[in-house]
Amino acid sequence: MTDVAVHFSNVSKHYPHFLLDRVNLTLATGTIMGFIGANGAGKSTTLRILMGLVHQDQGDVQVLGQPMPARQVATKYDIGFVSDDMRLYGAATIGWHMEFIRSIYPTWDQGFAERLLKRFDLMAQHKIKGLSHGQRVKATLLLALARHPRLLVLDEPTTGLDPIARHEVLGALMDVLADAGRTVLFSSHNTLDIEQVADYITFIDQGRIINSDDKETYLDRWRRLRVEVSPGTHVPKLPGIVGIGGSERLMVLTTNCYDPSMEAVYTQAGLTVHAVESMTLEEIFLASVQSRREGQTV
Numbered sequence: 362m363t364d365v366a367v368h369f370s371n372v373s374k375h376y377p378h379f380l381l382d383r384v385n386l387t388l389a390t391g392t393i394m395g396f397i398g399a400n401g402a403g404k405s406t407t408l409r410i411l412m413g414l415v416h417q418d419q420g421d422v423q424v425l426g427q428p429m430p431a432r433q434v435a436t437k438y439d440i441g442f443v444s445d446d447m448r449l450y451g452a453a454t455i456g457w458h459m460e461f462i463r464s465i466y467p468t469w470d471q472g473f474a475e476r477l478l479k480r481f482d483l484m485a486q487h488k489i490k491g492l493s494h495g496q497r498v499k500a501t502l503l504l505a506l507a508r509h510p511r512l513l514v515l516d517e518p519t520t521g522l523d524p525i526a527r528h529e530v531l532g533a534l535m536d537v538l539a540d541a542g543r544t545v546l547f548s549s550h551n552t553l554d555i556e557q558v559a560d561y562i563t564f565i566d567q568g569r570i571i572n573s574d575d576k577e578t579y580l581d582r583w584r585r586l587r588v589e590v591s592p593g594t595h596v597p598k599l600p601g602i603v604g605i606g607g608s609e610r611l612m613v614l615t616t617n618c619y620d621p622s623m624e625a626v627y628t629q630a631g632l633t634v635h636a637v638e639s640m641t642l643e644e645i646f647l648a649s650v651q652s653r654r655e656g657q658t659v
């Protein structure tokens with residue numbers, strides 16, 4: 362088994378008003394990667410290239426050791442893909458779909474499928490066209506999970522779900538991951554979901570990968586410093602300050618490469634550092650997008 366599940370090397374895709382720009386991405390086997398980005402950032406395009414549904418203009422894509430899109434038919438047996446635009450047959454029941462997938466995939470696990478039915482509060486005799494959005498997402502997820510794919514690719518699986526359904530879906534994902542060797546790539550704008558489930562975070566903005574790191578490292582680099590500036594003192598310019606807010610006297614400085622020595626530099630310059638605060642992924646996401654929009658690099 363390869364220990365790299367997904368590898369993108371300099372992958373680009375050009376649309377009339379969008380460029381996915383030289384994406385480099387590595388997803389190690391056994392990790393859950395949260396793929397975050399604003400609307401139109403390029404998440405679905407990246408995932409579709411991974412699945413071989415969209416062909417890159419340039420660059421190499423390897424999925425489970427196979428080149429994509431060249432080996433997409435064979436590789437898809439090992440990938441479970443869940444996205445909003447997947448079509449199930451409206452007139453057929455969930456049970457019919459379960460039988461259908463079971464007939465194709467020898468890895469189908471009927472016991473697990475039935476447990477997921479209960480857990481997701483679905484019934485095999487439910488027709489797809491009678492399901493709500495959330496029930497449809499859960500049915501699609503069930504069909505993907507119960508065949509135990511080596512790689513799960515989920516394009517915004519929790520969008521539009523109520524808090525209970527979200528909790529069930531995230532719980533099922535965590536359980537799947539308890540099974541070693543399985544890998545999940547999970548896109549969302551919901552930073553809470555990603556913070557809860559992912560152990561690796563990749564952030565995309567305007568078609569470019571801005572950051573890809575393990576969650577602890579990623580969160581640890583960001584801090585908000587609350588600094589009091591007395592009249593006549595000068596605020597030293599430190600690298601990595603990506604946001605300046607607050608008032609002239611009580612400044613709020615946001616950094617994406619925190620180092621405890623920053624506090625000493627500010628103190629020596631005559632400033633008072635009142636607080637150094639950790640940031641949530643949501644706050645980091647907002648600060649990154651804002652500072653990029655304002656032309657500061659992140």
Ligand SMILES: Nc1ncnc2c1ncn2[C@@H]1O[C@H](COP(=O)(O)OP(=O)(O)OP(=O)(O)O)[C@@H](O)[C@H]1O
Pocket residue numbers: 376377378379398399400401402403404405406407550
């Ligand atoms: N087939 C296509 N033809 C032209 N433009 C496209 C096509 N597919 C995607 N795009 C454009 O590429 C950009 C990125 O779209 P993409 O769906 O990858 O973003 P996303 O990050 O998944 O966004 P969202 O969170 O809103 O779903 C958008 O500007 C979109 O209009």
